[in-house]
Amino acid sequence: MVGKGFMEAKRGPTRYLLVGMVIVALVIGNISMTFAQSPIPSLKTVPVPEPDNLGDFVKDREAAIALGKAFFWDMQVGSDGIQACASCHFANGVDSRSKNQLSPGLLRVDASGVPDPDHTFDRGVNYTLTPDDFPFHKLEDPNDRNSTVLHDINDVASSQGVFNSIFNGIVLGRAEELVTYQPDPDGFQVGGINVRRVEPRNTPTMINAVFNFRNFWDGRAQNDFNGVNSFGSRDPNAYVYKAVKNELVKITVSLNNSSLASQAVAPPLSAFEMSADGRTFQTIGEKFGRSLPRDKGKKLLPLRPLGKQIVHPEDSVLGGYSRAPKRGLDIASYEEMIKAAFKPEWWRSNKYIQINSDGSRTVVDKKTSSETYTQMAYNFSLFFGLAVQMYEATLVSDDTPFDRFAEGDEGALTEQQEEGLQVFIRRGCSGCHGGPEFTDASVTKVSQGKTRIFRGQLNDQGFFNIGVRPTVEDLGVGGKDPFGNPLSEARLVDPAAFAVEGAFKAPGLRNVELTAPYFHNGGQLTLRQVVDFYEREGDFVPILALNGSRISGLFAINFANDQEKEDLVAFLTALTDERVRYRKAPFDHPQLFVPNGHSGDHTSVTDDGTGKATDSLMEIPAVGRNGGTPLAKFLEP
Numbered sequence: 165m166v167g168k169g170f171m172e173a174k175r176g177p178t179r180y181l182l183v184g185m186v187i188v189a190l191v192i193g194n195i196s197m198t199f200a201q202s203p204i205p206s207l208k209t210v211p212v213p214e215p216d217n218l219g220d221f222v223k224d225r226e227a228a229i230a231l232g233k234a235f236f237w238d239m240q241v242g243s244d245g246i247q248a249c250a251s252c253h254f255a256n257g258v259d260s261r262s263k264n265q266l267s268p269g270l271l272r273v274d275a276s277g278v279p280d281p282d283h284t285f286d287r288g289v290n291y292t293l294t295p296d297d298f299p300f301h302k303l304e305d306p307n308d309r310n311s312t313v314l315h316d317i318n319d320v321a322s323s324q325g326v327f328n329s330i331f332n333g334i335v336l337g338r339a340e341e342l343v344t345y346q347p348d349p350d351g352f353q354v355g356g357i358n359v360r361r362v363e364p365r366n367t368p369t370m371i372n373a374v375f376n377f378r379n380f381w382d383g384r385a386q387n388d389f390n391g392v393n394s395f396g397s398r399d400p401n402a403y404v405y406k407a408v409k410n411e412l413v414k415i416t417v418s419l420n421n422s423s424l425a426s427q428a429v430a431p432p433l434s435a436f437e438m439s440a441d442g443r444t445f446q447t448i449g450e451k452f453g454r455s456l457p458r459d460k461g462k463k464l465l466p467l468r469p470l471g472k473q474i475v476h477p478e479d480s481v482l483g484g485y486s487r488a489p490k491r492g493l494d495i496a497s498y499e500e501m502i503k504a505a506f507k508p509e510w511w512r513s514n515k516y517i518q519i520n521s522d523g524s525r526t527v528v529d530k531k532t533s534s535e536t537y538t539q540m541a542y543n544f545s546l547f548f549g550l551a552v553q554m555y556e557a558t559l560v561s562d563d564t565p566f567d568r569f570a571e572g573d574e575g576a577l578t579e580q581q582e583e584g585l586q587v588f589i590r591r592g593c594s595g596c597h598g599g600p601e602f603t604d605a606s607v608t609k610v611s612q613g614k615t616r617i618f619r620g621q622l623n624d625q626g627f628f629n630i631g632v633r634p635t636v637e638d639l640g641v642g643g644k645d646p647f648g649n650p651l652s653e654a655r656l657v658d659p660a661a662f663a664v665e666g667a668f669k670a671p672g673l674r675n676v677e678l679t680a681p682y683f684h685n686g687g688q689l690t691l692r693q694v695v696d697f698y699e700r701e702g703d704f705v706p707i708l709a710l711n712g713s714r715i716s717g718l719f720a721i722n723f724a725n726d727q728e729k730e731d732l733v734a735f736l737t738a739l740t741d742e743r744v745r746y747r748k749a750p751f752d753h754p755q756l757f758v759p760n761g762h763s764g765d766h767t768s769v770t771d772d773g774t775g776k777a778t779d780s781l782m783e784i785p786a787v788g789r790n791g792g793t794p795l796a797k798f799l800e801p
């Protein structure tokens with residue numbers, strides 16, 4: 165109960181939280197002594213970042229969180245009526261599937277930075293990974309990067325999304341959209357039959373992602389949300405419509421601390437993750453709308469939230485609306501949930517917005533074409549992004565053995581884990597994975613500066629090239645936004661900034677025991693493999709694509725002996741919150757069916773009759789606030 169009260173307090177504005185923390189500190193009394201024991205404080209000391217102007221949009225927090233949780237887990241959001249956000253984030257925030265999870269190397273560029281995708285699968289399409297495939301760069305002596313390379317693959321272990329298809333339209337009352345399947349241009353085919361496409365970077369966890377100043381490995385999900393897409397104020401043409409008196413007014417919005425909202429509006433339109441190519445957010449809004457016309461005299465029903473999935477009656481957020489054993493929520497439509505969560509000026513107008521063929525918009529009095537939308541459908545990206553962000557902001561795992569230790573419970577860490585904590589600091593891990601968030605890409609660190617000098621180089625706070633793969637295979641934050649500007653803040657400050665190409669966001673390390681495989685390419689299976697990687701100072705010397713310069717000695721970690729490495733790994737397992745492992749609130753969830761590769765293997769698949777391979781769906785049963793058995797980790801027998 166104490167824990168829950170605290171969570172609620174944390175959702176309040178930062179200043180109240182800080183006042184609250186001081187009071188807690190005074191009440192506990194010995195808190196300063198406590199912090200002296202652990203050089204890194206508990207995550208409970210860090211306020212959960214929140215937009216200052218959230219109140220301009222959200223009417224009811226609880227309703228917004230419920231809406232966000234429903235959106236996140238709902239299979240109807242995908243164009244195929246199968247693919248949910250959760251399909252790739254269902255196991256401890258990540259993806260534990262091992263079949264059809266390889267991507268061939270699509271982000272490769274040539275020496276002048278021009279895209280040069282690799283379409284060759286080193287291990288095969290619809291392949292099932294085994295522990296022997298790891299690490300992807302396997303050396304005879306894992307402590308020596310110059311020893312014989314036993315094998316090296318540039319494939320990426322990630323998550324399967326949708327089949328390649330083109331969007332044609334929606335059918336009201338139906339989750340599956342009208343699409344045309346097209347031969348896959350990127351090689352996701354076995355014997356000419358399409359398989360689900362796989363993302364080109366490994367799937368990171370959304371748990372604690374609220375603490376990241378920017379999200380995605382390359383930081384492209386901007387901290388400021390524009391209500392429309394991932395690019396914040398970088399996009400000069402992003403606007404939504406607000407009802408002012410009887411008019412609909414075009415308006416630019418900006419919410420700070422909203423990288424998660426900027427992130428959440430990307431997958432629903434991604435032709436890899438959830439969408440047929442060419443779908444818009446307005447059509448998703450229309451698909452989930454309530455005002456349906458009669459079809460040959462028959463009344464069409466709107467899509468029921470989570471209509472294909474059972475919701476546990478004790479779900480910590482949605483339990484009150486469960487219809488178990490029937491599927492879905494006891495709420496007729498998403499329209500009702502949006503009205504409960506958001507202020508009416510964002511949805512109440514009875515005028516329509518017509519999208520013209522030249523891309524311009526006209527406000528009209530009635531629906532004139534299939535490209536004419538209600539205000540609610542038009543602003544759907546705003547609702548989707550903010551609601552998902554508010555749900556994800558509750559996914560904070562701040563009750564690990566490490567946090568308890570930092571709060572003064574001396575017995576919370578084993579002796580070996582305590583040793584490991586010292587190694588973590590002594591060997592410089594905390595120089596990049598800093599603070600209770602265990603990443604320098606956090607809101608806390610970035611508030612001290614978006615850029616900083618690290619080992620003599622100007623870089624983006626919390627982004628580093630540590631030589632996981634050759635730099636040209638993926639430029640990371642060295643890439644550009646759709647407007648041609650560098651993603652890198654360091655590059656914006658100094659166009660000659662050097663340590664930018666191939667730099668990736670240092671991930672937070674909480675629950676890392678549960679989130680294999682590791683790194684942006686998913687190329688390491690165990691934490692010991694990661695630690696060995698650091699001992700040999702990475703697998704590749706960072707070579708900068710643009711000018712061929714090498715950066716050496718960007719980091720060098722020398723462990724005294726094997727014992728230090730083992731202690732360090734033991735410490736990393738002290739960052740697991742048992743509520744995550746056992747899927748207890750707030751980490752409980754509805755039922756989900758996830759595509760788990762295709763029947764057959766990497767040499768043959770069966771055609772489902774439409775030119776695509778037959779899915780094998782895996783059921784993840786619903787759990788309530790008290791959780792359930794842990795889900796198997798990646799490649800756990």
Ligand code: HEC
Binds near residue numbers: 248322366379382436
């Ligand atoms: C097909 C699999 C897939 C689906 C579906 C998917 N994701 Fe992800 N998610 C990924 C991958 C892969 C990345 C990393 C991409 C990158 O960094 O370029 C990612 C990144 C993220 C991150 C950033 C975490 C970080 O530390 O940077 C968050 C948060 C997230 N996803 C939430 C969501 C939400 C919300 C949805 C639905 C709207 C969603 N995901 C749908 C695979 C998926």
Ligand code: HEC
Binds near residue numbers: 630671
């Ligand atoms: C120079 C900065 C830096 C230092 C020092 C550093 N890391 Fe990292 N760490 C990163 C970056 C950046 C990544 C992501 C790299 C990538 O995928 O390309 C990462 C990734 C990881 C991962 C994988 C997490 C995941 O979810 O994939 C683990 C585990 C990890 N580091 C642990 C450590 C440990 C333990 C140490 C100390 C021995 C350490 N790091 C030192 C920057 C650093």
